[in-house]
Amino acid sequence: MQVVVTGSIDGTDLDGWARVVAADAAPVHYTPAYLRAYQEHPLSPYTAVRYLTVVQDGRPVAVLPCYLQQQGDPYGALAGAGLPTGDRPALLGHSWYCYDTRVPMLPTGAEQREAVLEVLLDALEKLRIAEGAGVAGLVNVAEHDPLLALARRRGWRVAPIVDRYQLPLQAAPTYESYLMTLGTRTRRTLRQYARRAEEAGVTLTIEAPTPARLASVCALTRLTAAKYGSADMYPEPAFTDFVMGLGEHARVARVDQGDRPLAAAVLLLDEQRLHMWVGGAAEATVDRFSPNYLLWAMEIRAAIELGKSWVEGGRSNRTMKERYGMRQLPLYACVTAEAP
Template sequence: MDYTVRVHTAIDDVDERWDDLMTAARAPVFYRRPFLRAFEKHPLHPVLRTAYLLVEDGSGRAHAALPAYLQRDVDPMRVIAEHYPHAAGRTALLSHAWHCYDTVLPVRPGPGSRSAAGRAVTALRDLASAWDAGLCGIVNADAASPLDAQLTEAGFSGVDIDVGWGLTLDQYTGFDDYLTRALSRKARHNLRHDLREADRAGVGVRTADVGDADLDGFVRLARATAAKFGNADYYRPRLFQDFVRELGDCVHAVELRVEDRMIASALTLTDDTRLHYWAVGYAQKDTPGYSPFYVSYAHVMREAWASGRDWVELGRRNPSFKRRYGLQPRVLRAYFAEG
């Protein structure tokens, strides 16, 4: 099949064919219009230029797509610094944004899917050349996905950069079944202990939509949590709140409070098949007898089963905790080609 690639510079310049393709491809929330529009209006990291590559057949039907961002000196996870240090200071055209830990190449299922995916990859390299990018790539992709072979064949070098974690929800009847069958006796005891102690301490829990969530409180807690890893500006004040508000109905906050004091806040994102435990901030002290991080985790996992989704996604980092709590790992890989 012959394909044409069109390059758009704003998501709202692309009509409903984008949304139809993302639904057909079961693409994660990071590829849906609300997230892309929010990132355009309130970029969570600096972007020089934005592109949406749409692969179409002769009738105009979309078969594959990629968002891509031209950037310079943006490396919050230190992927380029550690694996391509000689590219520091050069421009890079990358897909997806760094705040996406679930990078895919959305392709319409069918006999022409591999060809359409290949056309999108070629178009990404062509655009990098046209924009004089020193580095071109796809980051945070599942190393076990078909994308690995496609990118390797296209001349991209893959490097393992992190591990993503998640859980298939329908293998358990609910949160209590998960505690019983997935966790060791010690891990199960510790989590139930923290939930009991939080209840005794009068911790209240609520799930709030974006219009009612305390986003200022979330950013305060999240920055303090991230500061332990030298990455507080992953949550830039005002910018992050504005971005989250733009997401609309696909984002919720699970908030924990003692009286009027918020001690933890977790942001969840949803798409057709997944609930994403996207971000969390929590108090570092003054919660004797229980961990607000563990209590927050338990309530988000309850939300995951209540959502009716197939999978809960818990992103990157904190491997000791995630392994202990029965989550499933997958290697995340970055694929780079130099200009």
């Protein structure tokens, strides 16, 4: 096995990369379309991007995107987990906007999987030195990913970083069957809000993104994110340009009252999942209903109608997400020891 490193997604074996991502049922964040959109319109600045492809017998068997960041921990997530990155750049995968960091790989046995991961982490450590980074590592890795055990054996620092949330839909073939999985009061609230919104003349729409719609979504997203000090994660015009670059992987969900936008979100789609990516609302309550809850219900209904197996709810807001059926998935970060 060897690892091929390129500085552009279009410099990789695109067909081979896409085959690996599809075979591993990896999320949208690993598709060439997503990586190209983020490369050209980054939401958070990076110094360089490095695409690592493990090649065996002339074909790609595993892939990993990494970003060399001058400010390795821009949102303080690693420091909060006790993994400070120091003052030097950091080489990290995936981007901070991906809550599902993994090494997409062709299906294989446990022994071969570990061999591939060993080769890849060797390459990541060497690349850290070549790029002059203080640390290298992976963020937002699922708790039971074999990658974490290997990182520990190599002496990397491993720590819990945040939780993400996911709703399985295999047992909910219809929206009504989803509602029946919820508590009585929770189910009643969603139905009640839907009736009140209809009486108030509210329209619910899911459509392909346009620059004008995305500008509105970004404004609502920044308004909501500002409450948590994270509005800068969604800069314009990069936000609009990035989402437009996703093509068929992106949709816009809207809750409107006449010409007045009440709530909106960007949804990301891949073969198995609908991702509740980002969104916001102008007000918490309007005419005795919550626009945010309408948005939630609309997204769940859309995922079911599209035949998705999972709804990805992203990070944080545990109370609300668990009340509405999502399960908690702990995430970890693993980084090399800081270079002297």
